Amino acid sequence: MSSHTPPPVLNEDDCPGFNRGYRLQHDRVREQWVIQAPERALLADPIAVAILQELDGKTRIGTVIDRLAERYEAPREQIATDVLTLLSDLTEKRILRS
C-alpha cells in the first residue's frame, strides 16, 4: 500500500502559485473567469477570482489577506478563513503549489 500525503494545511507564511498546466483566465466571449485545468475549465466565482488574482508564488498568504480585508472592508478573520480554505483545497487538488 502506498502512503498518502495528508491534505495540505496552508498557513499565512506560505506563498502559493499556480502549478504548470493550471491558470486563471478571463473568458472574454462568455464574460466569466475560469481556471484552466487538464481536460476541463472550472468556473471561478468572484470571491475565488479576487483571491487567485493576488497569487504570484512570492506573496505571503498573510499579505493577500491584509489586502483583501482592506479592499472589501471586511473582518480580517473572516477573510482569512475564506482564503485559507480555498487555497488549501486547490493545493490538495494540485492546482496550486505552496
Place this chain on the structure above:
Amino acid sequence: MSETPHDGRTDGAGHTPAPMSLLAELTHRCPLSCPYCSNPVELERKAQELGTEDWLRVLEEAAEMGVLQVHFSGGEPMARPDLYTLIAHAHKLNLYTNLITSGVLITPQTMKRLDESGLDHVQLSFQDTDGPEADRLSDFPQVQPRKLEAARLITQAGIPLTLNFVLQKANISRIPAMFTLARQLDAQRVEMAHTQYYGWALKNRAALLPSRTQLEEASRYVAAEEAKGGLAIDYVTPDYYAARPKPCMGGWGQRFLNISPSGHVLPCHAAETIPSLTFDNVRDHALSHIWYHSRAFTLFRGTDWMPEPCASCARKEIDWGGCRCQALALLGDATQTDPVCSLSPHRHLIDDAIAEAEQTQDQTFIYRRMGHRPA
C-alpha cells in the same frame, strides 16, 4: 466552483453556444496500429493534410470564437514536424494546450521542444501494464519501455500528466496495476476508458467487449482506488451495460468541434461515418460560419430532429438521444434513438453483442491500417 461554465453568447440566430473545445487531429499517421483506434476506417493520407499556415489561422479563429482548450491529437500528432509551432501559437493565443500522444516519439530532444513551446498538459495513452500485451495490442515491438520513458520525461519537465488506459476484456484484471503505475509515474489523472464501439473497434467488438462480470470487477477496482484519494480518476463506463446512453459530447454541436487532418470540420470524431453528412472544410469557409451554419452541425443540434421515444422523453436535453454515430453503425440510420437506450426498440442488438462477446474467447484482431477498406 462548478465544472461547466455557462454556454456563452449566441450568434444572434438562435441559442447556439460558442464552442469550448477543439480537437485538432493533425494527422492520421501513427506508428502504432491499435485495433480500437478512434480514427475513421478510411484514413486520410499525408498529401491531404492541412499545412502549417492553415492550422495557424484555424487556431486564431477558434480563440476568437471562444474555444478555451485545444487538444492536439491524431493519429500521432508528434509525426507532424510543425507541432511545436502550432502549440506555441495556441499558447500565445491563451488557448489551453493538451497533447494526446502514444509517447513513442518523445525523446529528451522532442520533450525539450514541447516544454519550450509552452505545452500545458499531456495525455499519454497506454494499452496495458504488461509489456508483451502492450506490444500485441499496438502491433509495435517494445512499446512499453518507450511509454515509460516518455512519462518520466514529461513529469521531469513539470508538465501535468494524464494516463489513458483503454479497457477491454483482456486487461480488466490489471486495472489495479494500472493505478499503481499511475502513482509511480506521478500522474495527476488517470482515465480508465472502456472501448467505444464504432470504426475499428466495432470490427473487433466480439474480441474486445468485456462481460458483465468483468465490468463489475472493473467498477470495484475503481471504487477501491478512489477511496485511497490523491489521484484524479476519470472512469468511463461502457455504454453497452447502461440503461441510458452517454450524452454525445455535451450535445451535438454544443461544446465541441473536431478538425480532421485534411481540414474537415466535424461535430464528433466519428461523424465521418455518417454517409448522409458532408463536411465543410476550413480551406473554404471561416470556422465560425461552419460552426453556426453548416448542415453537419445544425442537423442534430438541439432536439428538433429527434424521433420517438426521445422526442417526448424527459432526458432529451440530458443525453441528447445518445450517440448519432452509434445509431448509424448499428441501425444504419443516424436519426434513430441510440440503441443502447433501453427505451429503444432495438436494444436487443446490444444484448446480442454482449452475448456474442461472452462466447468469444480468442482475440484475433483486425489492426488499423492505411488503405484498409471497410468490409
